[in-house]
Amino acid sequence: MTRTIAHPANADIASALTEARADFVKRNPKSQKLHEDACGSLPGGNTRTVLFYGPFPVTMVKGQGANLWDADGKKYIDFLGEYTAGIYGHSHPVIRKAIDRALDDGINRGAHNQMEGKLAALICARFPTIELVRFTNSGTEANLMAITLARAFTGRKKVMVFDGGYHGGIFTFHDGNSPVNGPFDFVIAPYNDAEGTRKLIAEAGKDLAVVAVEPMQGGIGCIAADASFLRVLREETQKIGALLLFDEVMTSRLSPGGMQAVLGITPDLTTLGKYIGGGMSFGAFGGRADIMSRFDPRRADALPHAGTFNNNILTMSAGVVGLERLYTPEAAVKLNAFGDRLRDRLNAATRDKGLNMQFTGIGSMICVHFVKGVIKSAKDAKKANKDLGELFFLDLLARGIYIARRGMMALSLPLTEADGDQLVAAVEEFVSSRKRLLQ
Numbered sequence: 001m002t003r004t005i006a007h008p009a010n011a012d013i014a015s016a017l018t019e020a021r022a023d024f025v026k027r028n029p030k031s032q033k034l035h036e037d038a039c040g041s042l043p044g045g046n047t048r049t050v051l052f053y054g055p056f057p058v059t060m061v062k063g064q065g066a067n068l069w070d071a072d073g074k075k076y077i078d079f080l081g082e083y084t085a086g087i088y089g090h091s092h093p094v095i096r097k098a099i100d101r102a103l104d105d106g107i108n109r110g111a112h113n114q115m116e117g118k119l120a121a122l123i124c125a126r127f128p129t130i131e132l133v134r135f136t137n138s139g140t141e142a143n144l145m146a147i148t149l150a151r152a153f154t155g156r157k158k159v160m161v162f163d164g165g166y167h168g169g170i171f172t173f174h175d176g177n178s179p180v181n182g183p184f185d186f187v188i189a190p191y192n193d194a195e196g197t198r199k200l201i202a203e204a205g206k207d208l209a210v211v212a213v214e215p216m217q218g219g220i221g222c223i224a225a226d227a228s229f230l231r232v233l234r235e236e237t238q239k240i241g242a243l244l245l246f247d248e249v250m251t252s253r254l255s256p257g258g259m260q261a262v263l264g265i266t267p268d269l270t271t272l273g274k275y276i277g278g279g280m281s282f283g284a285f286g287g288r289a290d291i292m293s294r295f296d297p298r299r300a301d302a303l304p305h306a307g308t309f310n311n312n313i314l315t316m317s318a319g320v321v322g323l324e325r326l327y328t329p330e331a332a333v334k335l336n337a338f339g340d341r342l343r344d345r346l347n348a349a350t351r352d353k354g355l356n357m358q359f360t361g362i363g364s365m366i367c368v369h370f371v372k373g374v375i376k377s378a379k380d381a382k383k384a385n386k387d388l389g390e391l392f393f394l395d396l397l398a399r400g401i402y403i404a405r406r407g408m409m410a411l412s413l414p415l416t417e418a419d420g421d422q423l424v425a426a427v428e429e430f431v432s433s434r435k436r437l438l439q
């Protein structure tokens with residue numbers, strides 16, 4: 001699997017990158033052609049921004065277990081795991097059988113089906129603060145519904161989010177408020193800054209409907225929240241009657257009961273997504289029964305919640321077998337322990353050697369950063385050397401390891417210890433071949 005990189009030009013980062021990009025172009029003619037063709041009908045040949053990178057993105061044509069194959073026939077170990085949605089790997093036989101069974105019995109039935117209540121019950125049993133839950137088609141939509149529900153429930157307008165946060169395509173706060181964000185009255189607070197946030201919550205006071213927070217910010221680089229910071233959010237929201245929303249779209253995988261179970265903090269609402277739909281399109285929002293029951297259609301004052309595919313049978317069926325048979329509480333503990341061990345080994349090869357390179361995260365979510373020092377916020381993460389990030393990504397691709405262009409990894413169940421060894425070996429090779437650039 002590991003490929004040797006011929007004569008890396010390490011005079012400086014710029015020449016190393018020029019060489020790595022040229023090598024990438026040479027190795028990927030079919031991906032290049034597919035990209036150029038797609039540019040005729042998709043802006044930049046792309047329909048999901050996070051997947052784009054230069055010179056052009058690799059097109060993956062096949063996945064099996066923990067492996068991917070690109071259009072030019074190269075095989076990779078998949079350490080990206082579809083940004084946490086791919087926890088079951090590619091075409092897991094149990095998931096596949098559940099989907100086949102659903103297909104046998106007809107999809108798009110336009111009715112309640114026998115699986116939605118089952119998946120809801122599994123979710124309520126697993127996540128301690130979710131008393132009632134509703135399904136959506138994506139994590140973005142789950143957050144949209146949860147935030148609008150919080151505003152309707154409290155009769156207030158302001159929505160507090162955090163610098164570096166990401167709650168979906170219309171809730172992006174990596175660089176302040178994005179022009180494509182939803183038209184909400186956002187207050188952007190500093191992540192992991194308890195006193196700064198306490199002040200902003202007090203200032204917003206009775207106008208504040210909800211504080212939405214990721215227990216670990218995923219998009220900006222797996223930056224974990226301090227438990228004490230999250231406890232302050234709980235206390236302060238309670239004081240002023242605002243709701244606390246944990247966005248666990250990614251972090252729900254980090255223990256059998258998500259980060260809320262690890263932290264012992266009770267949010268009013270939680271959003272979920274990614275792997276819980278068994279790899280199909282999925283989102284969910286849930287929480288306190290008195291809040292969620294506003295959607296109970298038996299009530300005269302019920303709020304509506306629409307969505308043609310909310311209970312689609314493919315997602316519901318795959319989700320049920322996934323939670324029931326594959327990502328069991330024991331499997332969650334095991335996968336996250338694997339991630340913790342792997343991160344320690346990666347940091348032993350980099351950060352602990354005093355290099356300008358480190359790996360953050362919790363359990364099965366890992367992210368590389370080319371910066372020294374503790375990373376507690378987007379501000380810290382933005383000090384990283386971006387060119388080294390690109391070089392690392394291209395070098396790993398050349399060695400048959402697939403991660404996110406931004407450096408994120410999310411482990412999946414079919415990954416083996418030997419796959420982990422391959423990743424560590426690839427990082428060690430990167431360090432030895434690029435050492436001068438990492439000082």
Ligand SMILES: Cc1ncc(COP(=O)(O)O)c(C=O)c1O
Nearest residue numbers: 138139140166167168249250273
């Ligand atoms: C924390 C968080 N919230 C929400 C979302 C949005 O989910 P989706 O891509 O399913 O819309 C994501 C996606 O990466 C996420 O990481």
